[in-house]
Amino acid sequence: MLCSFEVFLNKTLLIIGAGGHGKSVAEAALLSGHWQAVLFVDDRWPQAREAFGCQIVADVAGLANVAHLAQGAVVAVGSNALRKTWLEALASAGLPQATVIHPQACVSASAQIGPGSVVMALAVVGVDVHVGSGAIINAGTVVDHDAVVEDFVHLGVGVSIAGGVRIESSAWLQAGCSAGYGVVVKRNTVFAPGTALTAKD
Structure with missing residues (x-):
């Protein structure tokens, strides 16, 4: 499974939330074959830099700065209210929802x-x-x-x-x-x- 910046020509999924659910979503995405790489956005950044072997590249406030790195994004948090708020942030950043x-x-x-x-x-x-x-x-x-x-x-x-x-x-x-x-x-x-x-x- 490829989780780095090395393949911009392949499809990269940006996942907001690098906790347990986020890691499970990352595995599902990579196993599906529709995505070749995963990057995470998580508010523990920059102290946390990696989850499931994939890089954490920003916190949620910095989402717009990393939107160009991915072709789609998904929010992977259990809280319904937070998931809704962060999906709205994806739209504001111009990222299509995966x-x-x-x-x-x-x-x-x-x-x-x-x-x-x-x-x-x-x-x-x-x-x-x-x-x-x-x-x-x-x-x-x-x-x-x-x-x-x-x-x-x-x-x-x-x-x-x-x-x-x-x-x-x-x-x-x-x-x-x-x-x-x-x-x-x-x-x-x-x-x-x-x-x-x-x-x-």
């Missing part, structure tokens, strides 16, 4: 995945699912047919979403949550790990 899908995710050809969203390893995104912008579909999560996952939603590891469920913008279902048929998760709501949601909720 969509990152791990090659070991199973995504239906009829599913729509919005810009700035990530789909991690072993996730399943079913037929006619709609995922908005800046969403996280984390490792091992299942989003079944006809479900709607709106902008800036975070579905944690191992979440199960039944067919036709709607998850409104900026909701966060933490690891192991499930949502049964007919459930509508209201915007900005947060559910603790393992919560089981039914239509009567």
